Amino acid sequence: xxxxxxxxxxxxxxxxxxxxxxxxxxxxxxxxxxxxxxxxxxxxxxxxxxxxxxxxxxxxxxxxxxxxxxxxxxxxxxxxxxxxxxxxxxxxxxxxxxxxxxxxxxxxxxxxxxxxxxxxxxxxxxxxxxxxxxxxxxxxxxxxxxxxxxxxxxxxxxxxxxxxxxxxxxxxxxxxxxxxxxxxxxxxxxxxxxxxxxxxxxxxxxxxxxxxxxxxxxxxxxxxxxxxxxxxxxxxxxxxxxxxxxxxxxxxxxxxxxxxxxxxxxxxxxxxxxxxxxxxxxxxx
Amino acid sequence: xxxxxxxxxxxxxxxxxxxxxxxxxxxxxxxxxxxxxxxxxxxxxxxxxxxxxxxxxxxxxxxxxxxxxxxxxxxxxxxxxxxxxxxxxxxxxxxxxxxxxxxxxxxxxxxxxxxxxxxxxxxxxxxxxxxxxxxxxxxxxxxxxxxxxxxxxxxxxxxxxxxxxxxxxxxxxxxxxxxxxxxxxxxxxxxxxxxxxxxxxxxxxxxxxxxxxxxxxxxxxxxxxxxxxxxxxxxxxxxxxxxxxxxxxxxxxxxxxxxxxxxxxxxxxxxxxxxxxxxxxxxxxxxxxxxxxx
Numbered sequence: 132x133x134x135x136x137x138x139x140x141x142x143x144x145x146x147x148x149x150x151x152x153x154x155x156x157x158x159x160x161x162x163x164x165x166x167x168x169x170x171x172x173x174x175x176x177x178x179x180x181x182x183x184x185x186x187x188x189x190x191x192x193x194x195x196x197x198x199x200x201x202x203x204x205x206x207x208x209x210x211x212x213x214x215x216x217x218x219x220x221x222x223x224x225x226x227x228x229x230x231x232x233x234x235x236x237x238x239x240x241x242x243x244x245x246x247x248x249x250x251x252x253x254x255x256x257x258x259x260x261x262x263x264x265x266x267x268x269x270x271x272x273x274x275x276x277x278x279x280x281x282x283x284x285x286x287x288x289x290x291x292x293x294x295x296x297x298x299x300x301x302x303x304x305x306x307x308x309x310x311x312x313x314x315x316x317x318x319x320x321x322x323x324x325x326x327x328x329x330x331x332x333x334x335x336x337x338x339x340x341x342x343x344x345x346x347x348x349x350x351x352x353x354x355x356x357x358x359x360x361x362x363x364x365x366x367x368x369x370x371x372x373x374x375x376x377x378x379x380x381x382x383x384x385x386x387x388x389x390x391x392x393x394x395x396x397x398x399x400x401x402x403x404x405x406x407x408x409x410x411x412x413x414x415x416x
Numbered sequence: 417x418x419x420x421x422x423x424x425x426x427x428x429x430x431x432x433x434x435x436x437x438x439x440x441x442x443x444x445x446x447x448x449x450x451x452x453x454x455x456x457x458x459x460x461x462x463x464x465x466x467x468x469x470x471x472x473x474x475x476x477x478x479x480x481x482x483x484x485x486x487x488x489x490x491x492x493x494x495x496x497x498x499x500x501x502x503x504x505x506x507x508x509x510x511x512x513x514x515x516x517x518x519x520x521x522x523x524x525x526x527x528x529x530x531x532x533x534x535x536x537x538x539x540x541x542x543x544x545x546x547x548x549x550x551x552x553x554x555x556x557x558x559x560x561x562x563x564x565x566x567x568x569x570x571x572x573x574x575x576x577x578x579x580x581x582x583x584x585x586x587x588x589x590x591x592x593x594x595x596x597x598x599x600x601x602x603x604x605x606x607x608x609x610x611x612x613x614x615x616x617x618x619x620x621x622x623x624x625x626x627x628x629x630x631x632x633x634x635x636x637x638x639x640x641x642x643x644x645x646x647x648x649x650x651x652x653x654x655x656x657x658x659x660x661x662x663x664x665x666x667x668x669x670x671x672x673x674x675x676x677x678x679x680x681x682x683x684x685x686x687x688x689x690x691x692x693x694x695x696x697x698x699x700x701x702x703x704x705x706x707x708x709x710x
Contacts, residue, residue: 139651143528143531144525144531146521147525150519150595151519152520153588154540154591157559157584157588158540160559161555161556161559162551164555164559165551165554165555168558173706174701200627216444217440218440219437219441220442220445221439223700236442239447239449239450243449246688246693247649247692249651250688254453254454254685256673256677257452258452262467262468263677264459264467264468267468267470271469294452297448311593317654325427326434327427327430327432334418351546351547352548354556355547355549355551356548357549357550357652359653360651371476372548372550375554379557379656389554392550395548395550396547396548398576399546403546
């Protein structure tokens with residue numbers, strides 16, 4: 132009997148083998164190659180050749196540092212804005228008394244999300260353009276005399292990122308607010324806490340797991356964004372994702388592109404680490 | 417009991433501010449989420465080419481798409497678009513089939529097997545979901561280039577990127593999603609049922625097909641539908657792994673969107689929006705049905 136159970140468990144490992152092999156070949160190995168290439172020199176046509184060098188990392192933290200900083204800054208700002216808009220929205224949805232109203236309000240957040248990301252981003256080109264809808268509206272109302280230039284700026288990228296990733300933040304917060312027992316607020320107030328204090332000491336800590344997960348889910352794809360700055364940012368709103376993309380075109384530089392993505396990965400890993408540590412502390416507390 | 421009048425007043429002010437904020441926030445948020453989509457749809461029916469003001473209703477931009485009349489200099493032709501759509505369906509179908517099998521296998525192994533290194537495998541399954549698409553895209557692009565260069569050196573034959581590279585890339589990011597969905601299903605399943613089948617003399621193979629598989633089938637179907645949707649929707653990773661003549665629909669649409677805003681592009685976007693909403697709606701309805709049957 133025990134032998135049969137042992138055999139089944141070993142079967143479990145054999146069952147996992149093909150998938151592990153696939154992920155090793157098409158996921159782990161490519162990342163390792165990127166790591167190696169990032170230390171190689173640039174050959175003709177942008178390919179990687181020997182000898183090994185650190186110059187791409189020097190450039191990443193040298194001339195390209197401004198773009199790295201901009202990407203992290205825009206991603207951070209996106210997360211903060213999503214939090215300011217999304218947290219109250221999640222509260223609004225989860226406090227609807229009727230089940231149907233709750234489902235509809237939640238559905239209205241998710242539905243725009245079903246549209247292809249490219250098209251959702253393109254919609255902002257219509258709105259923000261020089262001859263776009265917002266300028267048309269403001270001009271006809273006489274609120275401005277000449278069109279505002281909003282497209283191809285960092286502002287446009289910020290709007291696009293918030294638009295693209297807002298549901299990522301609303302859904303996990305909704306899940307944790309839904310579990311929240313509002314009697315705790317009554318208890319805090321009975322014990323003499325004012326509204327601000329009740330929120331900061333009771334509501335916020337108890338919904339923190341959702342807040343943390345939502346922030347990670349918004350920050351990480353924002354740092355690595357490529358489509359949003361590509362369609363809305365122009366040269367002024369260039370982010371690290373675009374810079375990486377450029378290294379794989381005609382006059383590219385593959386080792387530089389690799390170094391840039393390794394640095395971006397490091398930023399992502401660091402934010403994941405912060406998330407995991409904060410999450411553990413929350414659970415421990 | 418002494419009550420501080422000033423503090424009470426401040427608390428009332430904060431409360432009023434909070435109430436006004438909580439009323440305004442959903443209005444603003446829903447407007448923000450829906451305005452771009454509604455504007456896009458509206459201007460796909462605008463009789464002038466402007467997106468600044470609505471001048472009247474027309475269907476001519478939709479007609480132009482179907483009749484291949486977008487100007488000679490345009491990269492668009494109805495045939496190219498349909499071809500890209502066919503490519504998308506092909507890639508999606510094959511990638512879904514492979515990733516559903518691989519994802520289900522690892523989900524079963526993780527739920528039922530007992531072997532060392534499970535934490536590591538968990539990490540391996542988790543990473544493709546969280547790392548930015550662009551990183552995965554360029555790592556695959558470099559990997560295929562290195563692999564094909566090496567192959568050419570060994571065999572003297574050149575291989576180019578195409579359907580095989582796109583499918584391999586899609587399978588890689590789909591496996592994790594399938595595994596997550598199937599594992600969730602397995603977690604809700606009673607393992608005693610398999611043990612009972614074994615005790616009644618079924619071998620593991622038979623126990624799996626007669627007991628486990630029918631029970632996890634709804635999970636497998638949802639996983640497959642998710643994989644298919646992700647595959648049809650993917651742009652970044654496909655963009656970096658596709659070759660000549662294997663353009664998928666998102667890559668084709670990106671080529672159009674990069675250019676200027678035209679009413680025809682608005683019309684194509686509207687069609688795509690309706691199609692994907694229908695597709696996801698149908699798949700959710702199917703999932704709901706298969707879930708309620710159990």
